[in-house]
Amino acid sequence: MTVSRRGLLAASAAAPVLMRVQDALAQGIAPRRGGTLTSILSPEPPVLQIGVNNQGPTLVAAGKIFQGLLTFSPTLEPIPVLAKSWTISPDGKEYVFKLQEGVKFHDGHPMTADDVIFSIMKFHMEVAPRARAIFALIEKAEAPDPLTVRLTLKQPFQPFLLMFDNSACAIVPKHLFDGQDYRTAPAVQRPVGTGPFRFAEWQRGNFIRLERFADYWKPGQPYLDAIIYRIVPDSQSRRLALETGQVLLTQGSDIEPFDVPALRSRPNLEVSTKGWEYFSPLAWIELNHRVKPLDDVRVRQAISMALDRNFITQRLWFGVGKPATNPIASTTRFHDASVKIAAHDVKAAAALLDAAGLKPNAQGVRFTLKHLTLPYGEVWSRLAEYLKQSLRQVGIALELESTDAGSWARRVGAWEYDTTINFVYQFGDPTLGVERTYVSSNIQKVTFTNTGGYSNPKVDELFATARNSADAKDRQAAFSAVQKILCEEVPQIWLMEMAFPTIHDKKVRNVVTTGLGVHASFDDVFLTA
């Protein structure tokens, strides 16, 4: 190794770069076999079968047990997993996946094209709402040989590949599910996948233990002997567990944003907010358009302009996440950086409310709205307090209502709210994760549909164009146009492109290497001595 190369490496080591295996090797840190990674899951998943349950913590732990055909880089480029390679026909209707050789399920059965087709066409189609909507486009699924899967679509669908990540379409063993009720099959209690770690033990309320799968298809991997997820329900206890080294890794909402600065300053810990690019959750104030005066576009614009999004991201989330600029997160495909919502301007907001004919009364209140606080932790209560203060400055009185997760989901699903907070995954492509909130055909009494009731025929048309076009250029044009309209009409008040802190001891390497971060299989994660 030459001197100049050494200097270069030193510089790159100082920069907060992601440690990939290759980088680690280049720096002379060969992946070390052995060791147990301890982490936290919160809340405790009900079951670990992806598809039957798709909650955040389920996807994190079961992501080590199951694998999809592909995964995605931080810029959403497909990366091979169970599919070694794939081709797409020029008309965009035929997808052929070549599968990896020598892949075995944890019970010893080889994984073949049959399992893949069963997973797509039967299992996820039956249990998972996200897959059902997309896989209905598949006209024909065939296995020309045991290691090839050919899917023929009824029409071109450009975001199709994004549906083959583990979180959307985990490959499950056909022999353990076929002919049974998928939700109650015994395999749901003892999940069997192809991933680098197999399910070993679950003491409910205490811990989940996954152990190394010796017959994993990547030779020499995984490096870890086991992964243990402890169930720790209190956020302060989770922080202490990390600080005292009793766990080496936390993710998602384990650590409250206001605890992050203190943990950043600890020399043995590394804090990353990367690894959420595929999901790209966008947080917004969810408005119910049936409640007056929220049907008035000037009122919605005024609410949007009354809020300081920099304050929200810096003071409430301590820099974990960034201010939203439009309905499509900047990490999602087809985000148009030139289209932005109106800037923070309290005076202009007040002027808009005046123009809407909403005059303040003697107490300076123009109108009162109820706000259903999102019951997902302390930071959301703080956000509600902030919203109340800032909207009061422009004469809108916000009455906060607290609730629990069950009531929140029911009330949003039943349209029984004035305003609330929601954060919604975008799944990499606006057709998959953004369209559903704005098109009038998706106004349903179900959470995560267009519960607000916004309706604009032009928006419907543009989303349809983007959905049905095979050409990325046409789709970009439609999405840019729809971003412009939505930024003017502000059907929802976008606040923040969310990220969640992944915090780990520096001796844990390769934690965040893809656009799915801690949801990855961890077959390349290792502990330095």
Next chain:
Amino acid sequence: MEASKLPGFLLRRMVKAAIVVLAIVVCNFLLVHAAPGDPASVIAGQSGVADAVFLEQLRRQFGLDQPLYVQLWIYLKSVLSLDLGFSHRQQAPVAQLVLERLPATLLLTGAAFAFALAAGVTLGALAAQRVGRWADSVITVVALTFYATPLFWVGLMLVLVFSVWLEWLPSFGMSSVGVEMQGLEVVWDVAQHLLLPALTLGLFYLAVYARLTRATMLEVADQDFVKTARAKGVPEGRILRAHVLRNALLPVITFAGIQAGQLLGGSILVETVFAWPGIGRLAFEALLARDYPVLLGVFFCTSVMVVLFNLLTDLLYAVIDPRVEVAG
């Protein structure tokens, strides 16, 4: 207590208890279903994606598509055959879920209960004996402090001192995971994990017992029979034990009976702070997830405990104070 009265008394009380438990089951069922939201909407809310088919499938699987009275009837029938039902959310029988968590809670609350009762009564007696002196003041102030301090705060402070600063004890969980251990090592490991949560939970009740013992002992000490005992020359130590303390224990037993009934459900906060895998957390999480069968199962167990311990308390009265007779 006349032995001949006992079987009849027990029988009458058991019948009454069964009726009470059954009434509680019905009330619980209706109360739980009155809470807004259902398990399907919770799962939809947590999954980030949902459609109408999904909600309908879940409701059908959970049996929520039936009218409420039908659901109640099905539940009553299964409870009467001692079947606590099935948690569709967790894909496991409720009895199994409850039984898995029962030992952890009984260990925690049992240890806390024993510690609180023993230390509380001792401290209360000491304080009463030295009333007005500095030992009394110290005990009273300490008891009042623990009585008034929120449990979770005490818990977090204990963790800060003993786990973070001194690094003597683990801060959460019930045992070390992923370490091979045998026999006594396991006992020692669990004991280390148990110490802080049991102390946290025990300190509150200790305060109650200490204050109660002190107050009733002072009251009893003023009564004529104590003066008589003293006048006829009974040693002071014996007066305190046999005359004062024994008579002062009745209210303490009443309270201990109530607390023992709460052994299953009263430790949610401590279980949460210390990630103790007990039944209190199971109930709390089942409530948040609207996992009705699990919640009802825990309620059922707790109500049986309360009824049992009430019965036991009544029997204990008669043992401690022969003037009290059992009567149904």
